[in-house]
Amino acid sequence: MMGAGHPHLQTGRTTLGRLAFSAALFGLNFLVQGLGGLWTGSLGLVSDSLENLNDSVVNLLAMGAITLANRREPCDRYAYGWHRLEVFHTLLGVGLLVALASGVLWEAWQRLQHPVPIQIGWAIAFSAMGLLLNLAATFVLLPPKGTRMEGDLNLRSAYLHALSDSLANVAVMLSMVAIRFTGWRWIDPALAILIVLVILRGAFLLLRSAAAILMHRAAFDHEAAKADLLKLSGVLGVEDLRSWKICSHLTVATAHILVEAERLDETERYLEEIEHVLSEHYGVRHLTVHFETSTMASRHHHKFIHQHETADREAQTHAAKHEC
Numbered sequence: 505m506m507g508a509g510h511p512h513l514q515t516g517r518t519t520l521g522r523l524a525f526s527a528a529l530f531g532l533n534f535l536v537q538g539l540g541g542l543w544t545g546s547l548g549l550v551s552d553s554l555e556n557l558n559d560s561v562v563n564l565l566a567m568g569a570i571t572l573a574n575r576r577e578p579c580d581r582y583a584y585g586w587h588r589l590e591v592f593h594t595l596l597g598v599g600l601l602v603a604l605a606s607g608v609l610w611e612a613w614q615r616l617q618h619p620v621p622i623q624i625g626w627a628i629a630f631s632a633m634g635l636l637l638n639l640a641a642t643f644v645l646l647p648p649k650g651t652r653m654e655g656d657l658n659l660r661s662a663y664l665h666a667l668s669d670s671l672a673n674v675a676v677m678l679s680m681v682a683i684r685f686t687g688w689r690w691i692d693p694a695l696a697i698l699i700v701l702v703i704l705r706g707a708f709l710l711l712r713s714a715a716a717i718l719m720h721r722a723a724f725d726h727e728a729a730k731a732d733l734l735k736l737s738g739v740l741g742v743e744d745l746r747s748w749k750i751c752s753h754l755t756v757a758t759a760h761i762l763v764e765a766e767r768l769d770e771t772e773r774y775l776e777e778i779e780h781v782l783s784e785h786y787g788v789r790h791l792t793v794h795f796e797t798s799t800m801a802s803r804h805h806h807k808f809i810h811q812h813e814t815a816d817r818e819a820q821t822h823a824a825k826h827e828c
Contacts, residue, residue, distance in 0.1 A: 520570060523563045526641040526662055530560035533637040533669075540630030544623040547615055548676040549630055551608040551696040552669060555703055556634075558604055559641075559665045562597035566590070566662070590751040594714045601707040605700045612693040612700070619689035624680045631680070635673035642666040664706060672699045713752075723747040723755040724786040732785060736777050738764045740798070747788065757782060758792045771795045 534556040541549030576586040645663040679695045682688070730742045741762035749755050761778065765771050775793060782788040 520567055522644055523567050523570075523662065526644045526666065527560045527563035527567070529637050529641040529644070530556045530563065530666075533634050533641075534560060536637065537630055537634040540626065540633075544627040544630065545620050546622050546627040546630075546676065546680070547608070547612055547693050547696040548672075548679060548699065549627060549634070550611075551699045552631075552634060552672045552676065554604045554608060555601075555665070555669055555672070555699070556638075558597070558600050559662060559669070561600060562593070562665075563662055565593040565596060568593070584750045584754065584756075587751040587754055588717075591714045591717050594710055598707045598711050598714070601703055601710075605703050605707070608696055608700050612696040615693035615696075616690055619693070622680070622683060622689060622692060624684045628677050628680045631673050631676040635670055635677075638666055638670040638673060642670055668702055668706060672702070675699070717749045717751065720748040723749045723757070723788075729782065729786055732781050733759075733761070733778060736774070736781070738774060739778075740764060743796075747786075754789055755787050756790045757786075757788045758794075760794045760796055762796050762798065765795065766797055768795075 534553050536553075537549045537556065538553035541547065541551075541553055570590070572586050572589055576582065578585045642663065645666055675695055675698070679691045683691050724747055726745050726747065729747075730745060733739055733742050739761060743760040743762065745757070745759040747755060747757040759778075761774065763771060763774050765774065774795065778793060779788075779791055782791055
């Protein structure tokens, strides 16, 4: 069985440092664009400032989740510690995102019906300042290539938020130029709605990632992993391979492996090779293997079947046979 060391324990300072610095940048950007939007009358600036506020809060929540997870060791009650807090904080961030987006949509609808005057020059200036701050946050949050931090759900979501905020700033400046030459003040609330749609799309993607972890979706391609394992000398079969993620960093797997060995001490070399394949190619950090001989494998099946109690037994049987 492989160790379950968590990358936060090795790169926690780097991750926390990136999140803390970016949270400060997002907070400053919220003040700059929020106050600028209220003063100039630009809803596009206000919508982007609210996104910056959300990013700052989400990063602070991520820091808290990582800190608690690193301090809470696995125990009999919590087999994997508190690492799944990362997923719950992501869900909370999605909730905040949707709430803020709803408020902006309502205000945008009001302004489409009753446009308000905008101080175009100042709006461009505030948006330019916001762009610089968002680009700085994007650079800070960019995960290093070739490291496990590339798969960090905290850094990935924060980085995507910062990048989308930067694009939103460019869009706000372009919209101000368009209003200056056309006089169409409805462009500003229309742009705010577009920004909100981008925000909601990002919220959906985060929700999908978090839901996949909570639903124990397979963490990697099982067919490809089985094919690789069967290439190992002496491995005759791979049954009941299961994988899931505790959080974005920690992938767990179990498997029944049919080998040529007949004694327990002969399985050591198989274990080392299997651990290497699953760790290096599929990111498995905690592996449990049950070795079997041909005789053992013929005595039982490996199919996982669980049926909830219902009155319709025929429906149960049909559900058990259904494959996802």
